[in-house]
Amino acid sequence: MPRTGHHRLRRVAIAVLLLAPAAGLLWVPWYAGAEPRLAGTPFFYWYQLAWVPGCGLCLLAAYALTERQRDGQRDRHRARRRYHPR
Numbered sequence: 730m731p732r733t734g735h736h737r738l739r740r741v742a743i744a745v746l747l748l749a750p751a752a753g754l755l756w757v758p759w760y761a762g763a764e765p766r767l768a769g770t771p772f773f774y775w776y777q778l779a780w781v782p783g784c785g786l787c788l789l790a791a792y793a794l795t796e797r798q799r800d801g802q803r804d805r806h807r808a809r810r811r812y813h814p815r
Contacts, residue, residue, distance in 0.1 A: 739794055742791075742794060743794050743795060744778065746787045746788075746790050746791040746794075747787065747788075747791050749778045749787055750780055750784040752788055753780060753783075754777065754780055760772060760773060760776040760777075761773060
């Protein structure tokens with residue numbers, strides 16, 4: 730079955746969700762400063778700590794998109810099996 734634009738969009742969204750934390754944390758010159766401070770903590774530290782729940786949310790969203798895609802594939806497989814027994 731050919732892939733539709735919807736499936737491609739979902740795959741791109743999953744890729745962006747998985748690459749965002751890596752891109753946000755590997756580009757060190759962007760956040761390698763002390764200002765602005767949050768409760769006296771330099772930006773460098775609280776930016777990295779903010780990515781801990783951010784990474785979790787990105788992974789959760791990517792997993793949810795992947796599982797929804799798998800559920801659709803299972804339903805199609807069941808329907809195909811029901812009409813074409815082996």
